[in-house]
Amino acid sequence: MGVVALGGVAAAHGTGAHGGMEHDPQMRKLHAMMPMFSMASAELETALEKGDAAAADKESGKILAAIPDLKVSRPHRNVKQKKGFVKLAKQLEDRATEVRGLSQKGDFAAARPAFRKLEATCGECHDRYR
Numbered sequence: 001m002g003v004v005a006l007g008g009v010a011a012a013h014g015t016g017a018h019g020g021m022e023h024d025p026q027m028r029k030l031h032a033m034m035p036m037f038s039m040a041s042a043e044l045e046t047a048l049e050k051g052d053a054a055a056a057d058k059e060s061g062k063i064l065a066a067i068p069d070l071k072v073s074r075p076h077r078n079v080k081q082k083k084g085f086v087k088l089a090k091q092l093e094d095r096a097t098e099v100r101g102l103s104q105k106g107d108f109a110a111a112r113p114a115f116r117k118l119e120a121t122c123g124e125c126h127d128r129y130r
């Protein structure tokens with residue numbers, strides 16, 4: 001019973017003092033899309049290692065499909081520096097496009113280092129906005 005009571009307190013607290021973050025739809029959207037980025041980039045890396053053009057196309061396509069949502073989502077930190085955030089989303093788009101183009105051509109020797117740059121963009125945005 002004590003657990004139920006505590007849960008009630010936690011819920012009340014959540015909708016009260018911290019009402020902003022969890023209930024901001026643009027922030028929720030960002031949070032919901034990140035695990036997909038994580039999965040897709042891991043699958044993409046494997047595809048590039050194997051030289052699997054079809055899988056590389058599919059996974060880079062997943063990242064690219066989410067970019068419009070990423071651009072309009074809201075980060076946790078430095079929320080006011082929205083320009084830089086959109087710029088990094090665009091950079092992710094450019095790098096995913098590059099990886100996709102190179103793997104479509106079967107140029108995996110170039111696609112692999114291009115993927116490293118894509119990953120660096122994930123890290124750059126996290127350093128500043130996560």
Ligand code: HEC
Binds near residue numbers: 035129130
């Ligand atoms: C334009 C900015 C930006 C880019 C680019 C970006 N992220 Fe994120 N990411 C964030 C922010 C902000 C958070 C924290 C927000 C959240 O999870 O609610 C985050 C959180 C995450 C998390 C943690 C999710 C969780 O449940 O806490 C993972 C995993 C992640 N990102 C993976 C990636 C990968 C992989 C890439 C690159 C393919 C990437 N992100 C690119 C901004 C970005």
